Amino acid sequence: MSLGDLLRTSLRGVSANKLRAVLTMLGIIIGVASVIAMLALGNGARAAVESRFRSLGANQVQISTQMAFDDDELVTAGKELTYEDGLLMPENVELVDRVDMSINAQGKARFGRATLDVSVTGATPSALESFVSAGEIQPVNRQDGEALTLESFLAFGRFFTLVEVLESGPVCVLGSQTATDLFGGDDPLGQTIWVNRARCEVIGVLSELELVDESQRYQRNPNEILLMPISTVIRMFYEEEPSVMITAFVADESRMDEAKDQIKAYLRQRHDIQPDANGEYQDDFNLTTRKDILGAQQEAANTFSLLLAAMVIFSLIVGGIGIMNVMLVSVTERTREVGVRLAVGARARDIVLQFLLEAILISVGGGVLGVAVGILSIPLAASLNSGMALLEPGSIPLALAVAVVIGILFGIYPALRAARLDPIEALRYE
Amino acid sequence: MNGPSPVVIQTVGLTRQYAMGGAVVHALRGVDLMVHEGEFLALMGSSGSGKSTLLNMIGLLDRPTAGQYRLEDVEVFSLSRDDLATIRGRRIGFIFQNFNLLPRYSTWENVALPLAYRKGEYRSEEQYKKAMQMLARVGLNQRAGHQPMELSGGERQRVAIARALVTEPAVLLADEPTGNLDSATGREIMALLSDLHTEGKTIIMVTHDMNIARYASRICTMRDGTLAEGEPAYVTG
Numbered sequence: 001m002s003l004g005d006l007l008r009t010s011l012r013g014v015s016a017n018k019l020r021a022v023l024t025m026l027g028i029i030i031g032v033a034s035v036i037a038m039l040a041l042g043n044g045a046r047a048a049v050e051s052r053f054r055s056l057g058a059n060q061v062q063i064s065t066q067m068a069f070d071d072d073e074l075v076t077a078g079k080e081l082t083y084e085d086g087l088l089m090p091e092n093v094e095l096v097d098r099v100d101m102s103i104n105a106q107g108k109a110r111f112g113r114a115t116l117d118v119s120v121t122g123a124t125p126s127a128l129e130s131f132v133s134a135g136e137i138q139p140v141n142r143q144d145g146e147a148l149t150l151e152s153f154l155a156f157g158r159f160f161t162l163v164e165v166l167e168s169g170p171v172c173v174l175g176s177q178t179a180t181d182l183f184g185g186d187d188p189l190g191q192t193i194w195v196n197r198a199r200c201e202v203i204g205v206l207s208e209l210e211l212v213d214e215s216q217r218y219q220r221n222p223n224e225i226l227l228m229p230i231s232t233v234i235r236m237f238y239e240e241e242p243s244v245m246i247t248a249f250v251a252d253e254s255r256m257d258e259a260k261d262q263i264k265a266y267l268r269q270r271h272d273i274q275p276d277a278n279g280e281y282q283d284d285f286n287l288t289t290r291k292d293i294l295g296a297q298q299e300a301a302n303t304f305s306l307l308l309a310a311m312v313i314f315s316l317i318v319g320g321i322g323i324m325n326v327m328l329v330s331v332t333e334r335t336r337e338v339g340v341r342l343a344v345g346a347r348a349r350d351i352v353l354q355f356l357l358e359a360i361l362i363s364v365g366g367g368v369l370g371v372a373v374g375i376l377s378i379p380l381a382a383s384l385n386s387g388m389a390l391l392e393p394g395s396i397p398l399a400l401a402v403a404v405v406i407g408i409l410f411g412i413y414p415a416l417r418a419a420r421l422d423p424i425e426a427l428r429y430e
Numbered sequence: 431m432n433g434p435s436p437v438v439i440q441t442v443g444l445t446r447q448y449a450m451g452g453a454v455v456h457a458l459r460g461v462d463l464m465v466h467e468g469e470f471l472a473l474m475g476s477s478g479s480g481k482s483t484l485l486n487m488i489g490l491l492d493r494p495t496a497g498q499y500r501l502e503d504v505e506v507f508s509l510s511r512d513d514l515a516t517i518r519g520r521r522i523g524f525i526f527q528n529f530n531l532l533p534r535y536s537t538w539e540n541v542a543l544p545l546a547y548r549k550g551e552y553r554s555e556e557q558y559k560k561a562m563q564m565l566a567r568v569g570l571n572q573r574a575g576h577q578p579m580e581l582s583g584g585e586r587q588r589v590a591i592a593r594a595l596v597t598e599p600a601v602l603l604a605d606e607p608t609g610n611l612d613s614a615t616g617r618e619i620m621a622l623l624s625d626l627h628t629e630g631k632t633i634i635m636v637t638h639d640m641n642i643a644r645y646a647s648r649i650c651t652m653r654d655g656t657l658a659e660g661e662p663a664y665v666t667g
Contacts, residue, residue, distance in 0.1 A: 004554070005546045016534055340530045343491065344544035344593070345519015347512045423491045427530060 001350050010357035013330070014365075021362055024326045027319025028366025028406065029373055032399045035312050036374025037381045039395040042304055044388035046297065057133070059253040061096075061260060062288040063267075065243040076243065078284025079271045083234055086246040093248070093266045095259035100124050100247040101230050105237040109226055110194040111182040118178055118226045120195065122233025122244075128159045130247070137222045139207040157189050157204030160229050168231040173204040177223035198236050200228065260287050316402060319366065320410035327359050327414035338418050339426025351419040352412075359411020360404060367403025371396050437500075438600055438632050439465040439488060444497035446483055446655075457483040459655040460497065465601070465634060470627040472646035473636045480655040481636045482605060488634060489522050489603045490514045502600055519547050523594030527606035529586040531578040531593075538574040541565060541592045548597075564592035568622060584615035591622060595631075602626065604635040608642055620645045 001009070014021050063086075068077040086101040103122040108115060121127075131137060132148045139152050150159075160171050172195065179188050179202075188202045209222040234242060250259040267273075267285050275281055331338070338351055375391060382389035446458040457480045465471055473481040486492040487499065490506060499506050506517060524530075531540045541561035545552040552560065565571040568588040578586055587607060594602050604623065608616030624645050627633055635646060643649050651658045 001546055002549055009546075012534065336530065337532055340532060341543070341547075342515065343489070343518065343524050343530075345515055345547040345597075347515040347547070349512070350547060424486050427491075427526065 001346075001353070006350075006353055006357060009354050010361055013334075013354065013358045014361050017330075020326060021365070024322050024362050025366030025369060027322045028316065028363055028403055029370040031312060031315035031319050032367050032370025032403060033374035033377060034315060035308070035399050035402075036371055036391070036395050037377045037389070038308050038311070039392040040374075040378045040389040041381050042301065042308070043392040044382065044390040046301060047390055048388040057249075058290050059250045059256070060289070061248045061250060061256070061263060063246040063248060063263065064286050064288075066284045066286050076284065078273070078282070080241055080243040081246060081267075081285050082241045083230060083244050084241075085267065085270055086244060088270075089246070089248060089263070089266065093259070093262045095250050095252060095255055095262050096248045097251045098126065098249050100126050100130050100249075101244045102127065103230055103233055103242060103244045105233055107196045107226070107237065108194075109178065109182060111188075111191065114182045114184075116178065116181050118195075119224060120226050120228060120233055120237070122230035123227055124165055124230055125160060125162050127227065128153055136212055137209045138212050140210045141208075153207055153209070155205045155207045156187075157202070159204055160227075165229040165231055168235050169229055170198060170200045170232060171203045171229065172200045173206060173227040174202055175206050175221075175223045175225040175227075176208040177221070178226050179205045195226065195228070196236055200232075256289055256291065260289070263287060312402075316406050320363075320406045323359050323362055323407065324410040324414060326362070327355060327411055328417070330358070331355060331414050331418040334418075335421060335426045335429040338421050339423050339429065342421070342423040343427060348419040351421075352415045355415035355418045356408065356411045359414065360407030363403045363407030363411070364400065367400045370403075371399055374399075435466040435468050437464055438467050438469075438502060439463065439634075440500045441488070442498045444484070444487060444499060445495045446480075446487065446492070447495045456655050458487070458494070458497075461655070461657045463650070463657060465632060467600075467632055468627075468630050470623070470633045470645070470647040471635070472643035472649045473634065473652060474638060474640070474643050474649055475652035476638065479652040481652045483655075484652065484657075485603055485605055485634065485636050488601070489524060490518045515547075519544055520597055521600040523597065523599040523602045525587070525590050525594050525602060525604040525607045527609040529578070529583075529590045529610070531586055531589055533578055536575050536577055537570065537581070537589050538562060538565060540578065540589055541596055543593060544597045560596055561592070564596045565589070567595065568592045582615075583611050584618055587611060587615075587619050588622065591619075591626075595626070601632045601634060604633065606637055607635065608637075608639070616642065 063081060065081040066077040067074050069075075083101060083103075086099045089099050090096050101122075101124050105120045105122070107118055107120045109118045110116070128150055131153060132150055138148060142148070142152070155176060157173070159173055160169065163169070164171055172193070174182070174188060182188065182193060183191070188205055191202050192199050193202060194200070206223070206225075206227075211222070228236075230244065234244075248259070248263060250256060252259075264281075264283065264287065268281060268283070271284055273281055273283060341351060341354075374395075378389050378391055441461055441463045444458050444461040444463075446456075448455040448457060459480075461480075461484055463484070473484065475481045483492065487494055488501075490501075493507055501517065501521065504517070506514065509517070532543065535543070538558060538561040541564050542552075542557040545557045545560060562571055562574060565574055568591055570585060570588055570592065573581065573585065578589070581589065587610075591602075591607075602623075607623065608619055611619060620642060623633060623635070627645075627647070633646075635642075637643050
């Protein structure tokens with residue numbers, strides 16, 4: 001039989017009982033759709049992790065306070081990581097050049113009659129540089145390929161200086177939206193606003209900014225912030241020493257591990273952490289480098305892939321058994337047809353190919369519908385996973401190839417059974 | 431007659447045994463049969479006499495336990511299963527008691543079915559053309575698009591005859607071709623087979639009905655797996 005005749009014959013065989021074909025496809029549809037959706041979730045999670053930590057340069061160590069659960073409440077495990085810990089780090093740790101520190105608080109800003117709930121970020125003078133080098137946000141009217149500069153982030157005025165940070169200077173830099181909300185169209189530079197109960201001079205206004213990557217929308221709107229020296233925020237908002245986030249910049253990228261050891265030693269000394277009986281330290285801080293994140297992420301991805309593979313194999317085997325079952329029924333129902341075909345000159349291989357192709361058509365039909373359902377379900381999967389699901393393009397040919405293999409694997413036995421029928425018995429079959 | 435016609439079918443000592451429930455059934459016990467081109471042979475015999483077994487053997491649907499069979503000078507039982515299928519598709523046309531048309535296939539598609547298995551020889555439009563010629567031959571070209579369900583018994587058998595003719599076979603094998611038809615329709619079908627015989631087709635027909643067997647040019651009777659040569663029949667109607 002020519003391929004065209006064969007294909008027509010098999011298509012008729014499948015379409016003779018459409019409902020049954022579709023129900024049989026269901027197993028494959030579900031299997032393939034979950035592959036597409038799960039791979040999209042994995043892909044989205046990876047992209048999100050990557051973009052989240054893209055800002056963490058290869059020469060940076062992120063240091064945060066270790067948290068622990070106490071009676072279902074998240075508390076610090078030991079001492080807080082303080083502003084002073086960070087401030088003194090460059091002097092005391094050989095390999096650390098400088099540190100960035102930040103802390104966030106919610107406050108009220110007031111100018112004249114305008115009052116505003118605002119997210120206050122306490123930062124160090126290099127915060128603006130970090131913004132620029134992280135590449136996560138950009139001025140809204142930035143041209144493609146145009147280099148990001150410190151100047152392009154500032155609309156008016158200046159950023160605060162190291163002296164202002166060390167002296168807890170009463171100065172602030174406003175996000176563009178914050179400036180508009182407080183001052184309308186007036187010039188805010190040099191004006192004094194109230195932040196909570198303290199006076200604060202506006203020394204700069206940021207340009208209107210936007211996120212480079214839309215998948216980062218869980219972050220705060222960069223235009224609605226108010227930046228102050230970190231020491232000022234601590235003095236104004238906290239009665240006790242708060243935890244800060246420290247980013248240490250290491251002079252030599254090739255000595256990151258050594259730098260981490262030095263930082264650990266420094267913080268253990270400051271937090272007075274002694275080794276336990278086994279000579280191990282119960283640190284109350286966390287050190288994270290880009291290498292750590294990528295390693296952990298790789299490990300998670302491997303585990304995820306393994307789980308996914310197992311799930312997919314199970315669901316496709318179940319789908320394949322469904323196909324085999326239906327094909328066996330179909331062969332029995334069409335015993336007479338097989339007899340007729342053998343009588344008019346069909347060879348065993350013609351019969352095998354006809355039924356095998358039917359199984360493949362069902363399986364691939366399920367595969368194609370599964371891909372469609374999978375793609376359509378990505379937005380749903382994304383909404384269940386805080387917006388992180390991206391179609392993995394390689395998953396489509398993979399899914400279809402797997403569908404063909406399933407069709408062959410589970411279609412071959414019924415097809416061979418059909419071809420082995422005795423023509424005389426088959427012609428007499430009622 | 432201008433000398434004897436060539437021999438189409440020759441069997442020598444054709445034997446077929448089955449094992450059935452521990453017992454051995456001797457369906458054929460050494461059948462010698464010679465059929466010449468253009469002959470219309472009726473195989474008669476009671477149920478279980480072996481006539482259908484012989485017909486299946488001649489149609490290459492079954493292999494003998496012993497014996498030889500030459501179809502157009504080819505010793506067929508030395509061939510592989512696939513080769514037998516190929517010869518079956520080219521040189522033999524079957525007509526069954528219960529028509530054996532494929533449901534959901536139109537009349538012309540049923541007729542064209544054997545052509546589809548002759549790889550590369552007939553494109554779809556050629557299959558259609560050839561099938562339509564055969565349907566015209568049996569007087570059913572107006573019903574080419576109908577499905578078997580929409581046809582009467584007589585029409586279905588004529589479609590089956592068209593299917594048997596479409597490959598221009600060396601021999602037509604008819605197994606009780608009127609068995610499922612009323613007598614008037616049966617006569618129509620027999621008239622059609624007689625016409626084909628007149629045109630020179632070789633036909634072997636199994637029947638247990640003497641009135642049907644009379645259409646043949648020769649009648650053989652089978653009993654207990656052996657063949658008894660009969661009188662040449664006189665053709666009626």
